[in-house]
Amino acid sequence: xxxxxxxxxxxxxxxxxxxxxxxxxxxxxWAGPEKMIIDHTEVNExxxxxxxxxxxxxAAVKYAREQHIKVIPLCPYAKSxxxxxxxxxxxxx
Numbered sequence: 001x002x003x004x005x006x007x008x009x010x011x012x013x014x015x016x017x018x019x020x021x022x023x024x025x026x027x028x029x030w031a032g033p034e035k036m037i038i039d040h041t042e043v044n045e046x047x048x049x050x051x052x053x054x055x056x057x058x059a060a061v062k063y064a065r066e067q068h069i070k071v072i073p074l075c076p077y078a079k080s081x082x083x084x085x086x087x088x089x090x091x092x093x
Contacts, residue, residue, distance in 0.1 A: 009030075013027045026057070
């Protein structure tokens with residue numbers, strides 16, 4: 001599985017792809033130059049239960065650490081992953 005990022009000026013998304021099929025998508029909006037708001041996560045039903053959502057959140061955390069930015073997880077799924085993963089506290093806004 002490959003996670004790709006598409007970043008635009010005000011919005012962006014991470015997309016999980018497996019064998020040329022979209023497995024999941026997580027969207028975000030920029031809240032200034034140093035904060036991203038994760039606002040939606042969805043997983044293709046064919047990939048349900050395979051950890052796709054978590055991989056998308058992990059990609060966002062990795063990106064946040066590399067870019068020295070903070071994350072606001074408004075999406076209920078992303079928030080639940082952050083709540084269960086104390087190691088992600090360093091990127092929380």
